[in-house]
Structures are given as C-alpha cells and as structure tokens.
Amino acid sequence: MTEYSVVGKPLPRVDGIAKLTGQAKYTTDIVLPNMVYGKLLRSPLPHAKIVSIDISKAEKLAGVEAVITGKDTWGIRYGFVDTPTYPAEERPLAEDKVRFVGEAVAAVAAVDPDIAEDALDLIEVEYDPLPAVFDPEEAMKDGAPQIHGEITRTTSCAWEDWGVARKSHSYTPINNVAGRVLISYGDIEKGFAEADHIREDRFWSPATSHMAMEPHTIVASYDPFTGRLEVWLNHMAYELKRYWLHKTLGIPIQKIRVHQTYIGGAFGGKAVIFDFEVLAGFISRKLGKPVKIELTREEVFSSCRNSIRFDTTLKTGVKKDGTIVAQHVKVIVDAGAYKGSAAVAMFLSHQFSEPCFNRRNVRHEGVGVYTNKNFGFAKRGHGAPQNRFAVDSQIDMICEDLGLDPVEVILKNLRKKGDILPNGDKLESYGLPKCVQLVADAIDWKQKRGKQRDKNRGVGIGINGMFSGSGYWPFACAAIVRLNHDGTITLMEGDCEFGQGADTTYSQIAAEELGLPLEDVNLISGDSELCPMNYSNFLSGGMFVGGGAVWYAAHDLRQKILKVGSELLKVKMEDLDLKNRTVFIKAKPEKSLTFGEILRYNVQKHLGDPLIGMGYKKAVPEIEFYPSLSKGTGRFTDAYGLAAATAEVEVDRETGRTKVLKICIADDCGYEINPASIYGQMVSQAVMGMGDALLEEVIDEGGRVINPNLVDYEIPRAFDVPEIVILNGCDYEPKGPFGGKEAGECARAAVIPAIANAIYDAVGVRVHRVPITPEKLLNALKVREGKK
Amino acid sequence: MDIAKKILKVNVNGRPYELLIKPKTTLLQFLRNDLGLTGAKQACMDNSCGACTVIVDKMAVKACSVLALQVNGREVMTVEGLASRDGKLHPLQQAFLDYHAFQCGFCTPGKLMSSKAMLDENPHPNEEEIRRDMEGNLCRCTGYTQYIEAIKAVAQKKEVAK
Numbered sequence: 001m002t003e004y005s006v007v008g009k010p011l012p013r014v015d016g017i018a019k020l021t022g023q024a025k026y027t028t029d030i031v032l033p034n035m036v037y038g039k040l041l042r043s044p045l046p047h048a049k050i051v052s053i054d055i056s057k058a059e060k061l062a063g064v065e066a067v068i069t070g071k072d073t074w075g076i077r078y079g080f081v082d083t084p085t086y087p088a089e090e091r092p093l094a095e096d097k098v099r100f101v102g103e104a105v106a107a108v109a110a111v112d113p114d115i116a117e118d119a120l121d122l123i124e125v126e127y128d129p130l131p132a133v134f135d136p137e138e139a140m141k142d143g144a145p146q147i148h149g150e151i152t153r154t155t156s157c158a159w160e161d162w163g164v165a166r167k168s169h170s171y172t173p174i175n176n177v178a179g180r181v182l183i184s185y186g187d188i189e190k191g192f193a194e195a196d197h198i199r200e201d202r203f204w205s206p207a208t209s210h211m212a213m214e215p216h217t218i219v220a221s222y223d224p225f226t227g228r229l230e231v232w233l234n235h236m237a238y239e240l241k242r243y244w245l246h247k248t249l250g251i252p253i254q255k256i257r258v259h260q261t262y263i264g265g266a267f268g269g270k271a272v273i274f275d276f277e278v279l280a281g282f283i284s285r286k287l288g289k290p291v292k293i294e295l296t297r298e299e300v301f302s303s304c305r306n307s308i309r310f311d312t313t314l315k316t317g318v319k320k321d322g323t324i325v326a327q328h329v330k331v332i333v334d335a336g337a338y339k340g341s342a343a344v345a346m347f348l349s350h351q352f353s354e355p356c357f358n359r360r361n362v363r364h365e366g367v368g369v370y371t372n373k374n375f376g377f378a379k380r381g382h383g384a385p386q387n388r389f390a391v392d393s394q395i396d397m398i399c400e401d402l403g404l405d406p407v408e409v410i411l412k413n414l415r416k417k418g419d420i421l422p423n424g425d426k427l428e429s430y431g432l433p434k435c436v437q438l439v440a441d442a443i444d445w446k447q448k449r450g451k452q453r454d455k456n457r458g459v460g461i462g463i464n465g466m467f468s469g470s471g472y473w474p475f476a477c478a479a480i481v482r483l484n485h486d487g488t489i490t491l492m493e494g495d496c497e498f499g500q501g502a503d504t505t506y507s508q509i510a511a512e513e514l515g516l517p518l519e520d521v522n523l524i525s526g527d528s529e530l531c532p533m534n535y536s537n538f539l540s541g542g543m544f545v546g547g548g549a550v551w552y553a554a555h556d557l558r559q560k561i562l563k564v565g566s567e568l569l570k571v572k573m574e575d576l577d578l579k580n581r582t583v584f585i586k587a588k589p590e591k592s593l594t595f596g597e598i599l600r601y602n603v604q605k606h607l608g609d610p611l612i613g614m615g616y617k618k619a620v621p622e623i624e625f626y627p628s629l630s631k632g633t634g635r636f637t638d639a640y641g642l643a644a645a646t647a648e649v650e651v652d653r654e655t656g657r658t659k660v661l662k663i664c665i666a667d668d669c670g671y672e673i674n675p676a677s678i679y680g681q682m683v684s685q686a687v688m689g690m691g692d693a694l695l696e697e698v699i700d701e702g703g704r705v706i707n708p709n710l711v712d713y714e715i716p717r718a719f720d721v722p723e724i725v726i727l728n729g730c731d732y733e734p735k736g737p738f739g740g741k742e743a744g745e746c747a748r749a750a751v752i753p754a755i756a757n758a759i760y761d762a763v764g765v766r767v768h769r770v771p772i773t774p775e776k777l778l779n780a781l782k783v784r785e786g787k788k
Numbered sequence: 789m790d791i792a793k794k795i796l797k798v799n800v801n802g803r804p805y806e807l808l809i810k811p812k813t814t815l816l817q818f819l820r821n822d823l824g825l826t827g828a829k830q831a832c833m834d835n836s837c838g839a840c841t842v843i844v845d846k847m848a849v850k851a852c853s854v855l856a857l858q859v860n861g862r863e864v865m866t867v868e869g870l871a872s873r874d875g876k877l878h879p880l881q882q883a884f885l886d887y888h889a890f891q892c893g894f895c896t897p898g899k900l901m902s903s904k905a906m907l908d909e910n911p912h913p914n915e916e917e918i919r920r921d922m923e924g925n926l927c928r929c930t931g932y933t934q935y936i937e938a939i940k941a942v943a944q945k946k947e948v949a950k
Contacts, residue, residue: 012885019893020881022827022867026894029826211928213831213839213894264829264894265928297832499892499929676888680934684891687931710836710926718922718932 006512007738010676013504014523015262015497024262027217028294030232035219036065038283038293039116040276041106041123042303043098046372046703047132047145050097050125053106058122063115066283067123069106070095073282076248077152080272080341080377084169085630086179089151090338092248092278097130099147099337100374101704102302104275109283109291134703136311136334136369139176147337147370148173176370178335179343183350183364183632185422191326191361195317199398202313203390204769206697207306210379211715212498214264215300220280221290228255229281234263235496236271237537238528244273249281260526263498267688268378268745269305270498271538272341301708305377306698308345309334310386314394322402322409327359329387331366336375341382342368347629349383352749353391354421355465355640356432357413362422364632372703378538380685384464384749385692389770392462392753396760405449406461406757407440410644417731424635428734429741431668435644435729436463438666442725443646450761456651457661460757463644466746467637468736469541469619477546478532479553481510481613483561487581487595488520491553494534495546496526500744501677502542506550508673509737513554514561515578532616540742541619543673544639544735548617551737557613564598564611639733641742642668645689645750649758653781656774658759660690660722665747666729671739675728681744682726689751691716695771798859800825801869809856815849816840818856819866827867827897831926838925841898842866848905850924867897870904879942880904887938891929899925903939912943 018024055067070093079088094105106123110116133139133147152170192198218233229251235241238258246253263270276293284291295304310331317326331349335342346366353359379385399406415421417430439461440446448459469475479493491510495502507521524530536546562573565583569576569591577586584592602609620635628634648662663686672678695714699707707713732739752770760766765780793808800823807822819825819842828851831839835853842851843865870878877885880900890896899922906913906921913921918939922932 010888013888013890015893016885016890017877019890019896020867020877020884020900021871022825022897024893025826026829028829029820213837213892213926213928214829215831262893264831265892267928297834501891676934680888680891680930683931683933684929685931688928709834710832711834715926715928716932717926718936719919721919721932721936724931724933 004512006508006518007673008675010674011504011508011518013501014507014518015503019262026214026264027219027232027234027261028214030219030261032219032221032290035290035292036109036111036287037113037116038107038109038276038280038291039113039120040104040279041120043094043101043103043105045098045127045129046101047130047147048098048127049130050094050105051128052126054124055106058108058119061115061119061122063111064108064119065111065287066109067106067119068283069093076278078244078248078273078278079338081339081343086339086343087151087153087169089148092275092282100372102374103337104303107279107283109287132372132703134371134373136332136371139369139371142175144176147176147372173370178339178368178370181343181346181364181366181630181632184362186361188326188328188361188363192317194325196320197398197402198315198317199394199401200313200315201394201397202311202768203393205310205386205389206770207309207376208379208692208696209301209306209698209713210267210269212265212267212269215295215297216270216274216276216304217294218277218280219290219292220284222281222284222288224288227251228257229284230257230259231281232259232261233277234266234270236266236498237535238494238496238526239533239535240271241273241277242528245278245281248278249285258528260496263496266498267380268382268538272305272377274304297710298708301698301713302374302705305340306374307379308342308376308383308386310349312386312390314390316394316398318398320402322399322404322412324357324359324413326361329364333366333368334371334373335368336371336373338375339368340375341377343629345378345383347632349387350632351423351636352384352465353387354423355415355427355642356463358415373700374705380688380745381464381466381749384466385752388462388464388749389752389756393756393766396460396757397766407436407445410436410461410463423633425637427640429639429668429670429731430642431729431731432463432642432644434731435642435666435668438727438729439644439646439664442664442727443648443662445646448648453762453764456653456762457648458758458761459646459648460754460761461644461646462750462753462757464642464746464749466641466742467539468544468639468641468742469536470539470637471620471623471635475535475541475545475619476616477534477536477549478614478616479549480532481553481557483557483595483599483611485596485599488522489514489516490522490524491550492524492531493546493550494526494528494531495537495542500542500681501674502537502546505543505673505677506547509547509550510554512738513551514558516581520581540641540745543737543743544741545617545619547737547740549615552615552617553613554615555613556615557611560611560613561595561598564602565593568593568601638735639670639741641746643747643750644729645747645754647751647754647758649755649762651759651762651777653763656778656781658694658772658777660755662723662725663690663751664725664727665751666727667743667747668729668731669743670733670736670741671730672728673738673740678743679726682747683724685748686724686751687716687721689748690720690755692748693752693755693770693772697771794857796856796860798861799863801865811855811857813856814852815842815854815856815859816851819851825866825868829894829897831894837895838902839895839898841901841925843901843905846905846908848902865901867900870900879945883938883942884935887934887941889930889935889938895925895927899927899935907943915940
C-alpha cells in the first residue's frame, strides 16, 4: 500500500484556530453599515382565508422602513421539487390564504430588531378560518378540506436552464395528494408465493428537528447602482441558494454573490431556500439597504423544515432460512402544507435500501399528502432513518418468528461486491459485510443476544446505505489549484464548511497530491464569486464529488509541475516526484528544483503561464438530466457509503426508561482521509440516532407545534452519551479521491433500529413509533402483561 | 416608550469599559452588539443550550439570561480573552484542536468557557463530573465524546493556566 504523509492522518482541522478563538464569522456575526433588521409575522391559524391585512399603523411606527405582504410578492414560487409534473408551490408570503401555523403573512424591516418586533404587533390581519386537516389518511378522503387549488407553472424551475424542454403545465392536486412514487422490479406476487413466511407490520417516524446550533440567518445587501445582491446565509451549496434567489427575485445569477461564512451546523436542513431568505433579498432591493433576518429557535421548529413524517407498511416474504424473496413497501408521507421533498424522500427510502439487501422482488409505493402542518425536508439520511427503522425492526421480528439469528440473516441477504443494482448502479466498493461482522463482534453479539433478559438488557443491530452525491440537478463540482511564488498553493473550491470538515479534508487531498505539508495550502472556499461551480455539499456528495474535483485539480497541477521539471532536469516525468515544495529525481533526490524555480522558469519560457491546475467531477457521469424519482429508473450514484450499528441497552421496567449502554458503528467510507474527522462524524451519528430512537419528536396539536424550544424538545446531552465504539469497515472505492466516499449521513439510520431491536431483546416488547419514550414503552409493557 | 439609558461599568477580558446602555440589554447583546465580541453565540434564547456561556468573576454564566447591568462592577471573560495576546492558545483551546473537539464550532466558545470555569474550580474532575458539568452545553455535531476527552486531557495534565 502506498505510504501517504498527509491523507490518512488525523491532522488538526484548518478551521480550528478561528473557531476556538471566537474569530470565526458566522452569518449571525455579520453587521453591515446602514443595515436594517427584518422580522416576519406568522400565521396563528392552520388553515384560513386572508380577508384583509392592515399595515398602516405598522408603517407609521418610527424606525420602520418597510412593511410588505403577499400582495407585494404575489406569484413568486419556489421549491426543492419543481418539475413539469409537480411545479413548485412554496411562496415567501401567504397570498390569499394560510396553510399552516407559522406560515409567513407579512414582513417588517426596521432600524433595530425591537422596533421590527413592535411593528409586527401593529399589523392587523383578518382571517376567515377554514376547516383544517392534520392526518394524511383523513386528508386523502373525499370531502376533506382541499389545501391547494390550482398549482401553476412557476418561476424557479432549474430544468429549462439546463436544457430540459418542458411544457407549460399547471395542475390541481386531487384529494390532497402531493406526489407519488411507484418503483417495482421482479414479480412481487410470485415472490410472496415462494415465501415460507410472510409478515406485515406498520411503523411510524415523526418529524424531528435538525437542531443545528445556529438558527437560520441571512444578511442580504442589494446595491441599486450595480444591481448586485450580496448575501451571507446558512447554506449547504451556494449554487442552490443563488439559483433560487436569482429565479425568485429576477436578479441575473452572476449579479448574486454568496459570501463565505462558517455555518453553525446543517444536517440537511439548510440546503433549501426559505421564505425569509427570499424576503431579505426582496426588502433589500426595495430599500437599497442591507437587511438582516435572524430566526428565533421557535421559528426554526415551527416554520423551517423538519425531517419527514413517515408511515410505513412493510410486507416481507422470506424462505425458512431467512432469505428475503419479496418486499412490498407502502409509504404514506404526511407532507404538510407544501410538498417540500416528500417525493424525494419516498424515493430515497427505496434507493438507499437497494445496496443493503438483495430483496429480489420489490414493490415500493409512496404517496405524499398535504396536511395543514409545517412541511419537511432532508435530515441526515433523507428517508433512510425512517425506512431502516421499519425494515431492520421487521427483520428482527422475522428472526424471532423463525428462530433465526438477525446477524446471520442480515449477512445472508446482503448484496455482494460488484453487484449491479436494478437501476444500474454498481457496487464497486462494498464494505457492508465486514461492517456487520465488526459491529456484531464489538457488542459481543454471540454472548449477549437473547441472553440478558433477566437483567432487562439487550442488544440489537441495524444497517444502512447512502449515496455519495447523486444525479440531482447538474450535481457537479470544479476546483482550481494555483501554484504560488513561494511554492505554496491556493486551493479554490466552493464547498461550505458547516462542521463536516470539508475545508480540512480537501486541503489534505490537495497537499498529498502535490507532496506539500497541510500548512502550505491556502484555502478559498464557499464563495460563489471566487470559487468555480459547486453543488456537492448535500446528499453526501462532499468527499466523492467535491473532494474528487479537488483531487483532479491537484493532479492536473502535479502533471504540469512534473512536465516543467522534466524539461529542466532532462529526465522523464515518471522519474520525478514532488516533496516539500520541490520536484526531484527519484533516483537522485539531491537533484531537485524548488516549486518557486519551476514557476519562474515556466512564466519566463512559456508565455507567462504561472501553472494552474483545474479539476472537475460529476456525481454520475452518465446522467445528463434528472433520473426519474417517481419510477426509480436511471443511475443515481457512483458509490454507496455503507454502515452497520449495534447497540446495547438496559430498560427500567418501573419507569419505562431506556438507558443506552453502548453503541458500535462500523462505517465503509472507502478511505479515511482524516480519521479523526471520520470518528467525529460517526460519534455524531451515534448520538443523533440515539436521540431519534428515544427522545426526539416535534409534537403538534391542532397544527401548532407545542414543543418549539430546547426545554421541551430534548436532544441528547453530554451525560446521556454511552460508550461508543467506532470501527473502520472501509472498502477502497476506485472512483473516489484516494478511495474515499460518503461518511456523514449513513450511520444514523443504522443506529435507530439497533436501539429499537435492543429494547426488544431486553424486554420482549416492540414499540412501532419512534421515539421510544418511557410512556410508550410502559404502555407496551402493560399491554403485554395484560395478554399474559 | 424610551427608557433612560444607564451607565454600565464592567471589565471585559482585562479591559475596563464604561458605556451607556438600555436597561433591558442582555449581557449577550452587550458583548456582541456594543463591544463586537461575537464569540459568544445566541442559539436558544431560553437559557437551555449554553452557546452564550461566558465567565463572570469565576462563574460560568449564560449571557443570554443575564442583564448587562447585573454584571456592573464585575469581571467578564469571553472566548476572545482565552488565548494570550501573542497568539498562544490556552491549554483548553489546544486540547480542543488536538482532539477534534468541535465541528461546526457554533457552540464551541460556550463550551470552552464552561469547561474553563469548571477546571478553575475543580482542576482534576473525573469523567462523571465533566459530563455532569457540561450538561448545560448542547452540541449537535460532535456527540460530545471528543470534547470530553479533550477536557480530560487538560485535567490530567496539571493546573490550567489562569
């Protein structure tokens, strides 16, 4: 194996000094001269017509600079899903009616936030309440309140800009259906006919908050003389936000600049555009002044995207030995007032399953339904946590029915390295079998499974798969590496640093390829003006796509340096190597030239060329346009990240409280560019998954979120964290930078069923709805006692 | 409508300040908006996450839940005052760097100040004491493990530099 000196090392993060000294600038820290502060008035009703809005008193308040309503922004539409069949229907301010508690109905900008807040109180809105519907099955019935009328062709669609012809198209949802997916292969009836044992079970996953520490914030600054809009905001790929701002505000895309800031956590929740972001741009243009809008934590819970509510009915047929022969998945997604990414999540819950088990005959049906509630988006795994909770719980139940061992049954049903999935994706790297074995051994599976019920202790297992970027939009990245006079380099790449460690790992990749120490990399990242195209920082495409572009760019520069070196040292390129800002002859290391000498020579002899490397990478080279989400056909990713998790728990039968004793995760991220970073991602997912399994749910009553704060919505705290064991299940990915691929999202979904299954192993009852709270577990225990 | 501003005399990171402020200004607003010390962060607004933690005299305090006037005459230390002025990191900062004890970094200033106050009072806490003490500091990225290790490493070394 090649000996590396920069990649594969747990080097300190390059953003460390800034973040540890308080110097790192987040959007919330940005203050511009002449800046005004925006606040949003939000609907107190889940479903109502807006009869009138009187803003006259608010406008007269001293210090108020602008008050706008849906009349000002009428017709602006956007959404994550915006296709010819399903045009986007989100809007920055409600127009003729409100559809959920927390929907924005007016916005105010004032010279200070307190005045803006006071002005909100002076806005008088007259509502005419409409019947509301909160349950998706009720919403689908005839006669249910209809949440949307005609949804018209919209302003934000990216398709036509990338050359996809589309017809002008409007539609009216019927029975509140917001979207459907139907994916099938094999012969599902034949599969069930061949099965020796069939189970059908239903599982629910609630909305949960990403709970990124930084509440969503934007600063938008429009210059009326140049027509340029400068923004600082919470994002996960500036191309996305820039695109939506361009489309919704009608500002030419090249006149919008997203500035680099650090981002205080994202976990999927900050990739889409939000009402307040469009409004900040809108008001800034109206006033010709910078506008800052900082949301409260309550607004983040009630009005920003949470994870997607899944109701999954799962029918699985197996042979006596546990071999899966058919699986029929029926998903109902409670989409909320707008469709968000409901359709995408329903599809992904299928496709992330594909690299896990070979299920042979599959039918995956999903329906997303509008209800009068806040709507959802991707959260770390986007559909996988909800699906794995169902699938891996049911595998556990099947094993109980048949007297089989879940680890053996999982191993038996896994795909194999080199397999081509039904949609055409190939598993060129596949560490999942190794991961399963590693976590089973680490939890002492054979000694503990089914043998600790007398102590109310149990162990459980779960698995998962995840894309390394996908064929969504033109999911592609470019990077530039510039050789500097002193032999250091400047790396320009667009990914933003929201905690995942992109700045550090990309710098490591460039340094390794050019034989430089990490500190010789000067980094410019996350700025749409200074960096080339970048789409990779969501769907776990960072390392594989963004990091891949960096690798190719560094390689391009490496080749250029070697070429100049070979001219000067009069040897072949392959006889040279790079180390510590020099190019040298491998056989005679004393014969060397510094990068500075190389640069000077090349500028002098080659028409001023200062040596710049360029690289680019697309998530799936074969895809020109979108694959079909609704049918699940077409290639989706070039590499799957994979993970397995086991957990050990102890249940207190008196209180119903579950204490997690240990979580083990083995992850296949291809290659650990920075092992300390990978370790951090895994521990993070272990703890987040524990929160999902036991604690977290955004609870609403009558459409109103009743726990929109960190007192009533609990996330794990330092004292809750159990023993955590992280294991390396890597299988080298031939298409990834140094063999690397996805790492940040996969494992969370494996942890949830691992804990749920461990609870069953401990006390013999199963709760079909996460979070498995003490109340639910006590009820389940009581029901079982009653049956005895 | 307008309530008269009041004088606040306070020492922040070793420097004396005397400013006129609105009585309802929180310590966090004062530090961030009046002094431009943006290290302490606002994340929950209800005293439950610890991202705004600073040290007042010797006590870790959540700056979002204290009025600036309440620290009149006292000494406040923020994350900006932790490293020495010549650019040398405090041992806790160095340990956080070495152990990858942060990711997005938003809660990190608060954690650093909480753990400094803890170690100043109890230089050699055991792991349970560290976990108990850090319960008020929420973190969504790290899963806590690496920063507990970082604090342990500092605690095991010697006295923390004041």
